[in-house]
Amino acid sequence: MKALITGIAGFVGSTLALRLLRDGYDVVGVDSLTDYYDTTLKEKNLELLDSGRRGSRLTVLRADLRDLDLRELLVDIDYVFHQAGQPGVRKSWGRDFSFYIESNIDVTQQLLEAARTAPRLKRLVYASSSSVYGDAETYPTSETLRPQPRSPYGVTKLAAEHLCVLYAANFGVPTVSLRYFTVYGPRQRPDMAFTRFLRAIKDDRPITLFGDGEQIRDFTFVDDIVDANIRAAESASLENGAVLNVCGGSSVSVNEVLGIMRDVSGRDVLIDRYEAVAGDVRRTGGDSHQIRQFLGWSPRVQLEEGIARQWAWVLESDG
Template structure:
């Protein structure tokens, strides 16, 4: 890892769950941050404004409300040495049907525009937030970066397209791009539609907890603090060409959804009223990351176990339910 002074960073999607947490992590490590977000209506803008509250008080942070689809991106990149591209239209289940055009615009076209603008500046690194969704239902676990990507959702297709664009611009124009394949990131500030948020709120408020499928599907859960450390490590690591490589970023906690519900019941001291629903198109059955490459080349090692991470989520959601956050 390099030990040079802080950098000047652009964080796209800065008002989101991971983007806002990343920006705070960068600032805490001496970087300055230009944050960009267009406040898409996927979930309430008030939630995103809350995510920005601490950042807005930092002298090292500047915010621009803008869409990557029509903003003057070369101007945004002036004096920036590291790009963290975390803006995206999220959600596997909502990416089907007519809404796919929105996913294609925000996840593919916006990525291409940002990469094109990156040709105009000398960047240290272009870090692209990809997703384990690109693998689909892998035949063997844990999945390695060499596993053939076979996404089973339109969302996964758009994230894989973003990776291919990063590789294309890396090979053609020398953009120092790396992609991070995140496995089910969770933690405080996560989107209201994400499973842990919905589960905790349902249990706390004695509401039905919707559970898709039999609950025996498993996920490799990654705590958000580990996810953002991986991003900064990817930007600061002493890497060399060829650019365009991808790294798995997992938390090492592969657990079934049923086991998660049992843990939450223990932590909240309340019983869940489970409502079984059919499995959803696009949901993979199992995920589990081999992070050997990230450990060797980025120095990445997850620090948060599942129980500590879940406790942080329970505390966060409990405060929201109580109206004190």
């Protein structure tokens, strides 16, 4: 089997690639290595992939998807894992919004157009986000509730998700959208909370915390996210256009997370508190009933174990 991973140099993309290579897949990866964060970290992810590949089963294209012949790229692809996109709630306001439109909506639409005629394609898995829910009407939040994103980033993720549903309904493109709930784990992006927090603890620096810390998040370990992607891709019975939550079931406050980090590290946690940021929601928490029912998926890594594994990675890493 042959898989295409967009955004292969990123956090989830590189972790997914390692798993697929280990499982015997041939993998083609595309990444433009944008400078949203230090590109040397992405280069390290690619080096890790290269060192772990077997034979010639890994091909990496350093390119913008919009500059490639996507129809040609998909000719011999069985599974597409569309992880690429512009992340970040806070940066999506103002002038940067146009880049979010290009990276999260336009690229997805072009990929879906190419997928219409891909002869071997069995599944296109789109990486959506719990940001589409905004301040949800109820918790735990099910896929049937009305999305109401609170940030431009969330708007673009929802728009791309709608495109996946439309191409499935109108052209039979075998899409599935996975709504990730706060992914964490080794090689997490440096701008994301757990990496920022743990590196500050390592360096005996104060943690920068926006808001009062009582905001609640549903944290999901990256290996569980990868497992959900592969199950979604390989499922022959999943309805085209399906939308599924992928959530760790560990809805806890940020203050509780800091307590776990203190216990795991055995160090004091210093905090500098700032006002909450526009677009950040007060709470997330997903209902995982549908993904359990259709894919037999459930999270395996509990929050304490996952934070311990990310702490070990922070201690070993240079960044």
